[in-house]
Structure formats: C-alpha cells, structure tokens
Amino acid sequence: MEDMALVRKHELPGAPADIDERVDAILNRYSGERRWLINILFDIQAEFRYLPRDALEYVARRMAIPQVDIYGIATFYKAFSLTPRGKHIITACLGTACHVRGSIGVLEELQRGLNVKPGGTTEDGSFTLETVNCLGCCAQGPMVVVDQEYHGQMTPAKVRTLLEDERKK
Amino acid sequence: MIQMKFKTSKELEAHRSAVLKAQDPKRKWISFCVGTGCIASGAEKVAAAMKLELKKNGPKGVQFKETGCPGFCERGPLMVIHPEGIFYQNVKPEHVHDIVSRTLKKGEIIKELLYIDPSSGKQVTNEKDVPFYSKQKRLILGNNPLVDPTNIDDYMAVGGYTALGKVLSEMKPEQVIEEVKKAGLRGRGGAGFPTGVKWETTRNAKGAVKYIVCNADEGDPGAFMNRSVLEGNPHSVLEGMIIGAFAIGANEGFVYCRNEYPLAVKNVTLAVQQLRDVGLLGKNILGSGFNFDMSVVRGAGAFVCGEETALMASIEGKKGVPKQRPPFPSQEGIWGKPTNINNVETWANVPFIINMGAEAYARIGNKTSKGTKIFALVGKIKNTGLVEVPMGTTLKEIIYEIGGGIPNGKKLKAVQCGGPSGGCIAAANIDVPVDYEGLKQYGAIMGSGGMVVMDEDTCMVDVAKYFLKFLLEESCGKCTTCREGIERMLEIVTRMSEGKACLDDIALLEELANVVKDTTMCGLGNTAPNPVLTTLRFFRDEYIAHAKDKKCPAKVCKALISFNIDEKKCTGCGACAKRCPQSAISGENKRPHKIDQKKCIKCGVCESTCKFGAVSRR
16 A cells, blocks of 8 residues: 655755646646546646645645545545656556466566555666556556557566566666 | 538438538548547557647548447457548557558558458458458447448438427427337336336326436446447437437436546537537427426446435435435436436436337347347457347347357356446357347346356356445445445355355355345345356356365465466576565476466466466466
C-alpha cells in the first residue's frame, strides 16, 4: 500500500515556490462546482506528477471544500498518488487474462529487479512500479507498460532484459 | 468534414447522401486497426510507416483509414485492403513496402501475411472467410473497421444518426420506449434488467430535471468490449444516448469512462464536440424543440464505481461509495434527480432497434435474451479477441468454433464468465446457452461479457485467491461483512495455497462466502463470493488436494511445487544459470545442470529462459 503521509511540494529539494499560481491556472479551467474536483486533481497530478499537500490545501480553500473530503478522494481512487512518482512509470497488468498466463511471476521479477513493492519508487527516483487491474490488451498478456509503451507476452526472463534496456536509456 | 449545423432531419439526410455520393464503392482503401490491442502489438509504427510509404511510392487516391478494433486482437496489427477485402495480419513496419508495391500496385497477394486457419491449415485471403469472423453476428462491432472514429462523416456513411433523425421527426417519446420494450433489450452490463422498463420508470419519475448516464467504467479484468466500441465507434453510443434522453425526457447526460482507457476518453470527447458543432447536441436538436447536452467524466481507478450508485457519487465529485437502494437511481440519482444509467453496449444497441424495428431485432437471440452480445474471449484460447454472437449461442460454439479451442494441445478446464462477480463454468457444462438465464444456473453471470478461458495448467484455488485479492482491494469498506469477510476468505485460501490449511477450512470458507453474499448492500459485495462458491461447487477436489494432500494439481501454487531440470532434455547451455537471480543453478558446460532447491525461490526465470523445455514443475 502507498504511504498515506502527505508530502508538501516545498519539502522537496529544489521545489519551485509557484505552487499557488500553477494550481490557479488549473482551477481557472473549470467552473467552481464540486463536480469538477476529480478532473482538477487529475490535472494537478499531471502538473506535479503527484498531489502535493500544499496544492490540495489550496484547492480546499479556493473551492470551499473541507480538506478531509479532498484527502478522502485522493486516497480512495487508485489513480492518485500522494508521494512523488518516478520519472518512468512501469505498470504491470494483473487482469484475469494476464493472471492465468502468469503475470504474478512477471510482477515478482519486476519487484526484485527494481527492489520496490507495487506503488513504490526506486531510490534514485527513476522508476515507479504500479499495477493495474486490466488494460484490455488481453490478447498480448501478460502485459507490462513502460510509460506509454506496451510490452506484451512478458515472462520473468523478458522482464530482466526489459529492465536492463530501460536502465540503459 | 461537415461545416454546417443541421436544423432538420432532412438537412441531415441531404448531407448523408452527399457523403455517400462522394464515395465510389469500387475505390481502393485500407482499413487499419489502431485500437489499444493493436497498438500494443505495434500498430502505431506500422501506421506511420504506411503513411510515409503511400506518400512516397503509393498509387494515387488510396485512402488509409485508421479505424477502431475489429476484434481479432490475437493476430494484430490487422489490415484489410478494400474493395477486395484482402486480410493481412501481424503486419510489421518492414512489410509496408511490399504491401504498397505488390498488393496495391500489382494486385499480388503477400502469402506470408495471410492468416492460416489452425483447424484446416489453409491460408485465408479474404476477411469474410476467416472462421473467427464468419461465425459471428457483428451487429455492434461490424462498423468498427469501417469507421474512422474521429470522423463523424464516416459514421454517417454507415447509416449513423438515421435512427436519431427518425425518432426526432416521426416518433413520440412513449413510442420510442415501447419500441425498446418490444425489442426485449436488456442491460448489457450486469443483471440484465429490461432497458425499456428502466427508461419508462425514469420518464414517469417526478421532477423536471432528469439525467442519463453511460456507464463506461468497464472494470472487470479481462473485459474490453466497451472500450473497443467507445474508442472505435463513439458516435454509435452517443446516438443511442441522445435517443434515450429524448425518450426519457433528460436534458443532460454523462459518459463515465474508466481512466485506464485513454484512447476511449479522447475519442468520445472529440465526438461530443463534433455533435455540438453540427447541432446534434445543444438546443432544439433537428428543429424538434428537444434540448440535450452531455459531458465526459473520467473515472479515477476504482472498480466499485461500476456500481451505479457509486458511479453517480463519483460524477458528483465524491468518493465512489455505493448507497442503499431504494431509492433507485430512476427516482433519486445524481444530485437527487431521476437518473437513467445504462452501459456502453446497451446504448449502442438502441440505434439498431430503431433502424431495424423492434420485431426484426427481437428475432435475434432466444426466448428470454434478445439481440447480440459481445464477449471478450481471453486467457488460454487460440483466437483471443472480441466475439459478437446472438444471445443463446452455446459456450462450446464460442470456445471451439470461433475461439479455435485451447492452444498447445491442452485440455479445457473452465471458463470464467462475468468478471469478479461471475463464476467459473466447468468444462463439462459448456453446452450451456450463453444468455442471462443460462449462465445463472451454474452460478455465473453474463456481467459485461468477460470470458476467461482456463486450461489444465490453471489452479482453481489460485483463481479464487486472485479474485479475492482483487475484491479485497476494491471493496469500498462500507459493509463490514464485505470488508472483513473477503479478507478472512482470502486468508483461508492463502493458507490452502501454502499447504497450511486443513479440511475444515473448506466448510468454513463456504460458510463465510454465504454470509458475505447475504449480508452486504451493493452488487460488489453480493457477488464477491461467486468465484469462491462456483469453484467450490465444481472443483471441490482441487480444494481437497490443497487442504488435505498439500498438493497443487495444476502445479501453480508455489509453496507446493518445485522446479526441476530434466537431464535428458538439458543441453547444458547455461542460459538458465546465467539468468537465475539466486545463482541456484549449477553444472558443467554442455552437461546437464541442476537446481539447488534450498536456494530456489521459484521465480520461474529458468523455465521461461530455457529453449529446450528442460525445466519443469513438479
């Protein structure tokens, strides 16, 4: 499970102080209604690669929504991350079709190779390992996606080669 | 593309005639799938290479159309050259030069790219002769390979928005509902509730403000038909929704799409904008006085949001936690207003009912289940992909005649139908007609239509464990029995897979499963024990083998197996030894190697590295 502690953007080394302006620009794309909250959080995550505590507090103030509600949403939905994610996201599909074709072995090899658990980020900040319940590419399973690139018919042996290649990039 | 706003259905029809007139039926054009499945097989690189090659060396006037998914994902990337219908599969960038210079210019067939029918061993040249396609009835999916999803004119050319024009100019809302009722359309996403009745209830509900929703939160792992329709032919779904909104009396609609489907979100958002541009969304649509608009809402990765009340909470910008029903959404839905919710495939059926007429539509299918249903045929099956058949087709026909059977000479063990809420149908029962009632008698459900085929190498205890893990993560936590019950069930099944269970655990598991089923509030909890209950019912001996004999008959559960090298097959190449993360494999060069069982962590790297099949599980 992901660490539930919130990280402030300014706690990170070299973080820019313009967080309010950047969140403002996002909020201005929407009307102030609550119904846009999830979309807004998506945009904030796209901007910062995670949901910084400062940004969430700012959204709560400007939209007049209790902070606890926003925290609830940010932790309820899997798409959101409260901690900074790596430069590259490696996603292993754990859908049923991938499972019966051996995705567990593939995931375990990814965990071993990266030395992180699902949801975790490597120490150097290069890779975050995530899992997904189905990408709908069941014909090519087991499936691993690195950023936007799909790698099908994975095996533990292919994972080793894949990680070697990704590290060279 | 259209530059005008249609003010009447006559204007719409005039535009369609113009589009069709501009299309020569004998013209040469290429249909190329860029659905997510084919993209995963490298379709984007092929498309880029093909466009470049056509520009450089292509004969003039050949249209290259990037379409949605025709369904045969197994053989992707897929290309069809029209008007001949030449079917090329597994197309790679290095093939595009030959396709242009030989097939397009000289009419030669490139044999290496043809599909070989595994049952007859013969090459198939024409798309319509591929058994995977020829045994289906592709009402909904049929237009996917003909339409560029980003071009509304393409949809109009295949008859798109005819039904809407007819409804708005000739029919009353009550007549539309009557037609849908007569057609016998039932929901394609879960329990199979009659669609027309649902519409009528929402129409009759009190209140001036009403909403409609398209549930595109296709969370069942192993199901992707809704993604395919929404990304491949979004207008077909939107047309059904506008007709539904008119019948129900709703003026606002939502498409709630899963975030894991970025291409579907993109294509349906574009389609909504196109409809606003041509006046098919907005005020006074086609001069009928009917106002309707809609927006696309992205899900954020929560399986429970496929449950209607949770989905509606999510649309309101809240946590997707289900509510007690009644009141049903048709009385009190989004923001307390009457709301009608149907899934992607249900909406996509609506234009066909209007165009064909209810009676003709009701002739497809069987007594209780009408029309066609799309299934995602995945897992241990030769032809993986989307299959659309009339309701009532037997599971056997789907698996063997369309799916081509089980690969690698293995035996069929079970078919998991209906996702995590569904159940496993044993190989002995595959004569069952696939319709709402047929699947129920074996404890499974139609659900959204996921069909995961399992062979003798699949462990049913492991399958139950898989779904429990999935459901544990996805349970919203509101009901204690769901939250705690699933976790306790998972503990028992995990004990079994580790050889630490006893026979009494089976009875305890069964008891717990029934408690969770009976005491939870929403569909997720009610159906969560189904994978356990159906595997217990049909594969009890496997549970006994795990609990009593501490054996995994399918050789999947790691604690109960070991990896070994067959001395006769091992060539001593050393590939496995090099890759073993534990350095557990040793042996002299060109002599049979051995695995040190004390060091082995059973990761399976050696098994997937060995080219000689020398590593086996015991």
